Amino acid sequence: MPRPAPVPPPARRAADVRAPIADKRDAIMRAATHVFAQHGFFNAQVADVARAAGVAAGTVYLYFRSKDDLLVSLFERTMKDAIAEGRAALVGATDPRERLRRIARLHLERLGRDRDLAVVFQVELRQSTKFMERFSSSYLREYLGIIREAVEAGQAAGLFRAEINPTAAAKILFGALDEMATNWMLSRRRYPLENDADTVLDLFLHGVGSRPAPTGGAA
Amino acid sequence: MPRPAPVPPPARRAADVRAPIADKRDAIMRAATHVFAQHGFFNAQVADVARAAGVAAGTVYLYFRSKDDLLVSLFERTMKDAIAEGRAALVGATDPRERLRRIARLHLERLGRDRDLAVVFQVELRQSTKFMERFSSSYLREYLGIIREAVEAGQAAGLFRAEINPTAAAKILFGALDEMATNWMLSRRRYPLENDADTVLDLFLHGVGSRPAPTGGAA
């Protein structure tokens, strides 16, 4: 009996005709996130990912061209989701300060929700300049652009000092958030990461602000 | 004739008795910085490093326990240098704002001086949580501590707002500088990185400041 119930066949229904593709692909990506976070991309074996996903090693290659492709896909999917979620969250926020606050919160909420994902994003994706450049020139650029526009809007509204360089300010805010995420991920303590968003925003808004301080909400 | 002048024997003089050790070790570390920066740690072969250093592959193992050890040594030496240089630069600066400014400048000057080093520090060292944790729990902790103390001093002097969390502020400043360095390293343009220190500091000091703004120096 060479088949000890490998995966409980999940009772396919009619619409599942092309569902299995998404199912397995998704399972492999989830497993990969976990395994890469655990061992690091280079030390992780494709066979481990396959095992964690409950499929055979060869199956991975039915859904991904290569191990690299697996990491890249992970990254692309997450970034697309994140940017879509981000744009949605900005709808209805007109005050530039509020827009920045939402961006920051979302950034940290998303990473704080899934530690494996945080590890992959804060560590594994930065393994090689190859990945970094790819990341940097596409999604990071877009992300920084969104922040920059909010800063520019703030300047136009007279809320932020005119002499601030919006591009630099965007990098600074991103860098601060990124560092918070990295610290959280490396820390053994499991504090709520999203609270750091307010800390960062408070300092940032004071920094760019033309007034003494537009404090968040606390009396 | 299996010996096509492998390396020109560099005419040793008396004092060289124990010099070769430092020489070679150093040469290998330099070469490793370059090769790791070029191909990434995992893709770089020890043989490449050896070739770049002008020694045989086996020789690397006379000076380093393993490939990992080579990366760790690189990192430890640089951090020791940097922290020593940093502490020295702070001597004589009593104003907390001035201390922060010197820290920021030095941080970016050092990385901006050597692109290969910047790549290794901004990318290669972050390959695995193993290295990250090591880095984070030792040198980064120390570095953040230095920044935090300057912030606390600023608060004690009434220059910075009392409600600022100094630990968080230190992470924010570090994160912002780190992002500037990463951006510079990934950018094709070769602008002077150290100028970003003032940009960051300006925003940061506004952010923490209890006054409208302690502007740097420009009229």
Place this chain on the structure above:
DNA sequence: GGGGCATGAATGAATGTTCATTCATTCTTG
């Protein structure tokens, strides 16, 4: 002064392991 000799640095070919990837075969399902 000079001709071996001991020392240990340096070499680089060989080793052995570790995987990513392939593909002939088996299984599932409609």
Place this chain on the structure above:
DNA sequence: CAAGAATGAATGAACATTCATTCATGCCCC
């Protein structure tokens, strides 16, 4: 009973590390 999904053993290349050998140096004794 096709068609195509899935399997997992086999393959082969890549590479860290080792180690038997070579080489350079300085020392000592004649």
